[in-house]
Amino acid sequence: MSPAAGNQKETETITVALLGGSTTDETIYPFPSWGSCLWEKCHGRVTILNAGVNGYNSSAELLKLIRDVIPFKPDMVIVYDGFNDSWSFADQTYRFKMTYLNEVFQFASEHLAGDILGDVHRKKRCEPSAGIRENKTAFEMWMENIALMHAAASVADIDFYAFLQPCLGSKKKRDKEEEEICRMYPGDESEMRQMAEFRHQADNMRIESEYDYLSDLSAIFDQVGGVYMDICHVNEKGNRIIADEIYKRIQRLQHIHERG
Numbered sequence: 001m002s003p004a005a006g007n008q009k010e011t012e013t014i015t016v017a018l019l020g021g022s023t024t025d026e027t028i029y030p031f032p033s034w035g036s037c038l039w040e041k042c043h044g045r046v047t048i049l050n051a052g053v054n055g056y057n058s059s060a061e062l063l064k065l066i067r068d069v070i071p072f073k074p075d076m077v078i079v080y081d082g083f084n085d086s087w088s089f090a091d092q093t094y095r096f097k098m099t100y101l102n103e104v105f106q107f108a109s110e111h112l113a114g115d116i117l118g119d120v121h122r123k124k125r126c127e128p129s130a131g132i133r134e135n136k137t138a139f140e141m142w143m144e145n146i147a148l149m150h151a152a153a154s155v156a157d158i159d160f161y162a163f164l165q166p167c168l169g170s171k172k173k174r175d176k177e178e179e180e181i182c183r184m185y186p187g188d189e190s191e192m193r194q195m196a197e198f199r200h201q202a203d204n205m206r207i208e209s210e211y212d213y214l215s216d217l218s219a220i221f222d223q224v225g226g227v228y229m230d231i232c233h234v235n236e237k238g239n240r241i242i243a244d245e246i247y248k249r250i251q252r253l254q255h256i257h258e259r260g
Contacts, residue, residue, distance in 0.1 A: 013047050013256070014045075014046055014047070014076060014252070015046070015049060015073075015076070016038075016046050016047065016049070016074060016075065016077075016078060016253075017049040017051055017069045017076070017077045017078070018050045018077075018078050018079075018080065019052060019056075019061040019065060019069065019078070019081070019149075020056065020061065020079060020081045021052060021053065021056045021057065022054040022055065022232075022233065023052075023232055023233055023234070024050065025050070025052040025053060026050045026052065027054075028054060029233075032236055032240075033052075034080070034239040034246070035048050035050045035052070035243075036048070036239075037236075037240045037242070037243035037244075038243040038246060038247060038253075040243075041244065041247050042253055042256065045256050046253065049069070049072060049074060051064055051068060051069055052080075055099055055100070056081075056084065056098075057084040057085045057088045057098065057142075058079075058082075058085050058141075058142050058149075059096050059098055059141075060098050060100070061079060061145070062145050062148055062149050062152075065077065065149050065152060065153070066152055070156045070158070073156070073158075075159060076158060076159040076160070076252065077153050077159070077161070078161050078162075078163070078250075079146065079149060079160075079162040079163065080162075080163045080242070081142075082142060082167070082218070083165055083167045083195065083231075085138055085141070085145075085198070086138055086139075086167070086169075086194045086195045086197075086198040087187065087191045087194055087195070093135060094132075094133060094134070095131060095134055095141055095145070096131050097130045097131065138194060138198065139197070139198055139201040143205075143207075146214060149162070159252060161213055161214075161215070161246075161249070162213060162215070163214075163215050163216075163217050163246060163249075164202055164207070164214070164216045164217060164218055165218070165232070166218045166220055167218070167231060168181060168195075168228045168230075168231045168232065169185075169191070169192045169194075169195030169196060169232075170195045170196045170198060170199035171221060171222060172219075172222050177225070177226075181229075181231065182231065184230075185230070185231045187231075198218075199219075202216045202218060215249050217245055217246075220241060220242070220245050221234075221238065221241070224238075224241065
């Protein structure tokens with residue numbers, strides 16, 4: 001191998017795509033996201049493609065992975081989610097009945113039916129389909145979506161890692177400031193219980209020992225205060241802890257860092 005080729009090998013990076021909701025989205029807060037913190041921890045030896053979108057749950061992430069992420073051919077996909085699934089799936093059993101798609105379907109049913117079907121149908125309301133009704137819990141649908149994302153990434157020869165995120169609703173013991181945040185939460189008590197139930201089911205299934213691509217981070221703030229800004233979003237301190245925990249669980253990131 002020539003010296004030039006050797007230098008090129010030493011300075012190569014890998015491309016990592018991130019999927020998640022607002023806790024992953026780079027555009028929400030002025031301080032670094034956990035994805036930026038992960039990039040710093042790897043000393044810039046990874047290229048981060050942040051595909052996190054405010055409000056997304058695992059169903060939306062599954063579609064985004066197939067449509068927008070796999071065509072970029074990243075070396076790795078990291079999914080960080082669970083909070084939005086815990087409440088968005090809690091009171092309905094339609095896997096792809098998502099807020100953004102509902103808005104699109106609503107507009108289509110009111111404005112496009114006549115243009116597509118002709119004047120004879122213009123006055124008929126074309127109700128959008130919510131898909132097939134599934135008799136599954138929120139946690140079961142989340143687990144299946146993660147498995148489907150893993151399968152899609154595997155077909156594309158992309159390393160895949162998923163992380164169940166922590167949230168204040170499932171924290172074992174909360175301090176006074178955190179209790180006040182919970183009291184100010186606009187949701188109801190059933191949503192808070194659903195967050196705790198998500199963590200409980202993850203514990204019961206022992207997901208970290210059963211699935212080599214899935215890790216449970218729901219306990220990482222149990223002994224840490226001063227990180228939550230609301231029921232799920234954390235400050236820079238929290239994002240750095242998240243990045244550290246993800247880094248520790250992905251050996252490929254450690255290896256590329258060590259080569260640097």
